[in-house]
Amino acid sequence: MDRSAKPGDDFDRYASGAWTQATPIPPDRGAWGPFAMLRAKAECDVKAIVDDMIGRPQPGGSIERKIAETYNAYLDTKAIEAAGLNPARADLAMIAAARSHEDVARLMGHPELGLGGPLSLTPWPDAADPDRYAINIVQSGLSLPDRDFYLKTDPRSAEVRTRFRSYVARMLALDHYPNPEAAADAVLALETAIAQVHWTRGKRAERDLTYHPKSRAELKAFAQDYPWDAMLAALGIARHDFYVLKEDSAIRELAELFRRTPVAVWRGYMTFHYLNGMADVLPAAFDDLSFDFNGRLLSGLPQKRERWKRATVALNAALGEAVGQRYVQRHFTPDAKVQITALVENLRAAFRARIERLDWMSAGTKQAALAKLAAIRVKVGYPDNWRDYATLEVRAGDPLGNRKRALLWDWKRRIARLGQPVDRDEWGMTPQNVNAYSNSFFNEIVFPAAILQPPYFDPAADLAVNYGGIGGVIGHEMSHAFDDQGAKTDAKGAQRDWWDKADMVRFKALISRLAEQYSRYEPIPGGRLNGWTTLSENIGDLGGLNVALEAYHLALKGKPAPILDGTTGDQRVFLSWAQTYRENIRDEALRAALTSDPHSPSTFRVNGVVRNIDAWYSAFGVKPGDRLYLDPVDRVHIW
Template sequence: MKPAVRMLALVLCASAGMARGQAIMPWGVDLAGMDRSIKPGDDFFHYSGGNWMRTTPIPPDRTKWSTFYLLRAQAEAEVQSIVEALAAKPQAPGSTARKIVDFYTAFLDTDAIERAGLAPVRDDLAVIAAARSHEEIARLMGRPELRADGPMSLTVWPDAKNPDRYGINIVQSGLSLPGRDVYLQSDARATATRAAYRIYIAQMLKQVNWPDADRAADAVLALETAMATCHWTAEKRADRDQTYHPQSRAGLIAFAPSFPWADMLDAQGIPQQNFFVVKEDTAIAALAELFRATPVADWRAYLAFHYLQGMADLLPRAIDELHFDFNGRTLSGQQQQRVRWKRATAALNAALGEAVGEFYVARHFTLQARAQVAELVENLRAAYRERIKQLDWMTPSTRLAALDKLDKLRVKIGYPEQWRDYGTLVVRADDPVGNQKRARLWEWRRLTARLNQRADRDEWGMTPQTVNAYYNAFFNEIVFPAAILQPPYFDPKADTAVNYGGVGGVIGHEMSHVFDDQGAKSDASGALRQWWQEADLANFRARTARLVRQFDRYEVLPGLRVNGQLTLGENIGDNGGLAIAFDAYQRALHGRPAPVLDGFSGPQRFFLSWAQTYRENIREAQLRIDLRTDPHSPAQYRVNGVVRNLDAWYEAFGIVPDQKLYLAPSDRVRIW
């Protein structure tokens, strides 16, 4: 076992003894990590995990550290072990295993990268520098392998109103700083960030001897600031009703004629594409005008800088360190650059993710685990079904449609049934920049090749080695990669309450996205359409508005509060998901009383398990970014802000009115 893997395994195993076989003793919850000096009704977040948070520092190469990131680090180490095992044996030229090894090896060879200097990117920079018209700039923005950014990005995505076909989504884009507000706010922190950003742009351009780099940096910052003024807010962008504006090719050109669409589409290899969805329509129109009004020289500097940012990992140390110093240390407070092998696994997962995933599943996931999780899912589905049947605010016709959507919800567990074929991707052990460019182009061509085909509902949006989960409204499906289906989220040998509080909470969360403020806009087939009766929709919105107001009141830092509207969908997921998971836990007991273990009842163990999955320490700079841009509430409020709405939590811990989290029954938000 490698040292990194051994360390993580020891942390997960928590305390002495493994007699019962579960990873976290004595029955699946880290008792030593609790802070029992705190009353659960005053602060359940720190009661359940305060000692762990107090004694667990954030690694210097991270901006936050949590159960979630601990598992990500473990998956990272497991991928490293897989690659090293493949590298230890001869692999046939052109085989998938050889491509994995060669991509990883090329990324790791910093000596070769240093010797090569700027030679691998010189031709691309020369092409950018030679652009003399807006049409040429648009062509460069359209080249998938350069990924030099631009005021709008084009992505292949299912049609929201007809999800069995694909279209091209056109989305506002082009900013490097985290969110539009950093460009537009006048406070001292935002002003200092912009000043540091301007210095960073100039330093990066000077590394490649860009003409008059200081003036060019001023132009790039001014250009991005102008783009930020065009951009929609995150809250507005989240509203699916406002981001569906279909256009034909002719309609697109007529809608935003200032942008040379034909040149971009030609560069992307889709000159005949005739179905587009403009997402932020007024922003796209304004960005098109800005594109034409901006001098070509400013766009050249912009493209050169963004191109260098996208290649920084694979360029000489001076550029790589500049990139980290601003994007890591200055923006988010990260103290150290991540070691090379960790960055190599991230790059490998991005380029050959399913190829790596096939090896990962063979080592780290079983059909037995898949079957056990499937059983959990069905218990949660049954619990959700009963909840919907008993809702007192929903009319019969909407209830039938909701039950139909729940019944037709597809569940994907562990890994895809069909692995992606990387046979045509060329990878070389001595060409890290070329590998990156070829992987980007290969992926874009894979996506665009199916534009005239029926949408592939079997495809996965995450690799099996990803510690995460998601709901896909287009296909009405919830997806759980193998890497998240392990302790503390799921352990076949742990206490039942622990599994329902852990992975059950994750499943319930994703299942609740089926009926959150945006997911509920799609029907059972995934099509965006109104299937609610107006009275039901009004009731639903009244309940979600209460949740918005509740989270708006949480002050995270002095003067900074949770954005209840931005985080609404995820808060609904937490609120409904935990309630459903608890109901499912009760079903799993089959009427038998849950045992008391170490003084904790079954319901108490359920809530402790769930809360401990959100244990987290975070740097202030990263927290400030998250409050502006992350649709999830900060971890503390994903615990304290949720449990106080659940009657079962009050009963489990005997919460009384004089405790800080107590809400009167009439003030508790119940949606599903």
């Protein structure tokens, strides 16, 4: 803490200022805070698991052998260097042989090549009927994090584009691509044209604008310039007959752009995307180039991450649940799962009480909201059924091949479910992932094992600290069921309108006030926060802390909160929340986040939230004249 700061002027500094001053960002990180620190710990934990496997003979074909060989192959940079581009030659030759738009679409449809393209197809539950799978089609095709990087005219964006063009040329030159400078010009021009067609982040977030179901015949008629037959056959879904277009107008325009772009330009585009995506399992010249642009320029990293750390990331991508099963055995106890589950139910009870007290929502809508709240499924720690990797082939000393086989294996696993009932037991994150999420299609909230440790959760900690930490995270994810987009799905996860119209008008007025409030923040000179594109997460933060505080009082069961280290219970809830979001971040990473991250910067996940909660004012004696003070009529109370 920095007790020289006044809580009402800068609560983030008051709660974490001494830590901020004393804690440098590691040279291989764009930002550093509890999330990043726990992720670093998870990497060490995974390394220890793998080191134990490597230290003992493992039977051929066993999952332990696959884990060890995947990890070792990635680490063996001497072998990667000696192999040169030989492991990639066949793929690059296929790209070079493309002579028609059908050839290009067919290559983009090979999941194992990772070429990307202007359209991305993904099996996903149908938003209107989440008990069945659809193939979602979304806009795609950009190398930079967001369309704004191509279209904004400020000096930083212009510099990124100049450096990107140079990066493309240098990457192609390493492959001895013919006339790499001209090809780089063409790639930048193409991606700029793609960006001009893309919907904005704000428009993409509107769920009622992004549901356009089509049969295969309707899809081909809607965007007839695209070689659908070639791509669908390559993807192995030629017989599938149910598709959902997200950004429908953009998809049609991207199809037109695809057809009028010369095949030669697409060859340069695909070659670059292949080399960029596979750079870490290619010789060091490719990997270093990738880091120089993607790490040093975009995120401001002075230093590339150690190879073993990146090996854990590659391992988790290929065999995540197999690693996670062993991670849970070492690092997550059944008792922790019981405690978290009980804490979640306290949060649910607090949320129920808050909904019942709402003065802006009518009785009918309240009943539907309460039914949705009661139906939220909670997943804690790890999945009940682990993924079986028996059919995934891993080869010693073949890191690029291992990546390709893992990508293809996962794609085949996912499309095998088409036509089958949706698997609601599936997890979207591995247990060793330090994160949490809300899945509105399943009306569920999910908390992997790795986040359920200090500073978020400690079985021995004071109740207030746990409620301000993991309680706030749980409340945040629970609130997503009722944020500006989550509120568009019902208790079963189906996208439909379950609101009284007058209630929806009042709800939109409230969340608009919150968006306008956040849009006034400027985290970095010239970089203003967009309160509309971060709205869902801001609603989650505000609802989460409100619910956590109320749940803490329920947990006290009528007993007075103890005074600890001179702090009241309410103060510790607020301090715990603030300290779990403390973070140091590089300017480059912050600017990138303002363009592409749906979350507000950490400072405003603290200061932007507490100033809307009445109890914070009384807990810290915040008065008019303090910089964070908001008049009661200007405070936003939603859930």
